[in-house]
Amino acid sequence: MSAGRSAGEQAAALRAQAVPRGLRRRLLALVGMDRQGARLEAEARSWGAGEVGEQRTAAMLVPLGAEGWAGFYDRRIPGLDRANADHVLVSPGARVFMPDSKLWHARARVRVVRGRLAHGDVDKDRQVDGVLTEARLVGQALNTEVTPVIAVHNAPVDGGGFIVRGVPVIPADRLVELLRRNAGAPNPAEARRLALLADRVLPRYVE
Template sequence: MNAGSSAARRAAALGAGRRPGLWTRLLIALGIRAKPPTPQAALPWLMGAEGEAATQDLIDVLAGEGWAVFHDLGLPRSHSNVDHLLVPPSGEGIIVLDSKRWRATWPTSAVGGRLFCGDEDRHDQAEKAAFLARFVRDVVGPANLPVLPALVIHRSPVAADGHIEVLVDGWPRPLHVFGPQALLAHLRQRAGTPDPRRAARLAARVTQTLHPYSEGDPRWAG
């Protein structure tokens, strides 16, 4: 499944992308009527879909370097989904990426260990990323499986050359926040010594326990 598919479907359900009727299109073409705006409720979903697609464009190259790369996976017994999940060539753990597309004129920074975009506290997004990583660890297993959560922020410039760290209560290590320009280099540093068998086993376990996200699928019922 492509990244952003579920977010794009939610945006469409809220009215984004609906084509005006023939008469309305004629009035728009004649300049008599303005083009209808995208419904406000759909905008966050559209932005989310764009951010996820941008991350997919970046990280799909890793599939040719021995990584297993997954997008838009559903979590069992939950309405949540994982934007992107990667198994490195070493098979030594899982990286869970959550994509965001934030305001270009507001910088993303760490203030007192908390995540901010401009003057807005966005630390709930870091907490969500840690929650998703913990859920993936519990579902995919084993209990000692290393799982690294991270956020990828598009448009909003990430301080410190595109890589900052924030602290999340209950998560033992700093959580990484990347701009797209810093993401691939950091991931490649975590490729480890290739172990194709171990990596294939872990990727197969991901495929067995997590599935392409689909709203309304009974596998994701609470």
């Protein structure tokens, strides 16, 4: 499954549900008062943005394959019924990273407000909770430490990047630089073992 596919499928399903059916919803839609349809369409836009962000990140990561990195995309996370890992990467030094893509609008900065992640005035700290939980569960499955990274497309990031609760939050165009800098000393045997294990214990995500 290619990067972003599960997000795209979810967006399409929500858009299908947003189409007004039944006389009452069609009448409400005609006067701009179909709140259910508006909510579903907003959710679809959010999933659609997730798909685009994941695809952009996957394109940035392509050069790492030639450098010995192993990449796994849209993989199920053990212990979570309805969650997937956008990207799981094993470096040539046998270090594991989980970049999480965010496509946020450029009208507001990504920053820390009273110790919490924010995009402008919108609290986004649950995103930190999410990546920490996902990295912990993937780490348990692989029996190794997993480093989550939030890679932000479009929106400017304060200071060119920062760390909140141990999670790096960086502009997406700095992701490959950060990964290369933290790849570790080459350890091909262990890197191969981890890559094979990841492919086995993190199955492809299918709704």
